[in-house]
Amino acid sequence: MAEFDEGLCACLSDLPSCLFVCFIPGGFCCLQAKAVDKATGEGLLVPYIFPCLTFCIGAAFNRGKIRNKYRIEGNFVTDCLIEWLCSLCAVTQEYREVNRREGKS
Structure with a gap:
């Protein structure tokens, strides 16, 4: 198992995404x-609704999908803490990671 290649606090490396979030x-x-859909091909609706309704729990569930797809180390509890304490950085990290691995579009 590996770690995220993109740093958690490197959100300024993709300024448009950082400003958007x-x-x-x-x-x-x-x-x-968008990151979850690009990584898994499951569509946008469910990954959008999860964090809207349950905030860090739903966002952690989405982060777990990305981790599982790319075999990245971590667990649900850690994902919840990251999404709760540093959600904006976490989301931009996930987006950059998926774009890097899948090709930007």
Whole structure:
């Protein structure tokens, strides 16, 4: 198992995503849903609704899908803590990671 190649606190390396998550209402859920869909091909609706309704629990569930797809170390409890304490950085990290592994589009 590996770790995320993209750093958790490296959100400024992708400034447009960082600004989108910070200043657009619902941007957090949109960006994470896009990353999960690109990684798993499951669609946008469910990954969008999870963090909207259950915040860090749903976001952690989405993060787990990305971790499982790329065999990245971690667990649900750690994902919950990361999403609760540093959700904006976590979502941009997931988005950058998926774009790097799947090719940006």
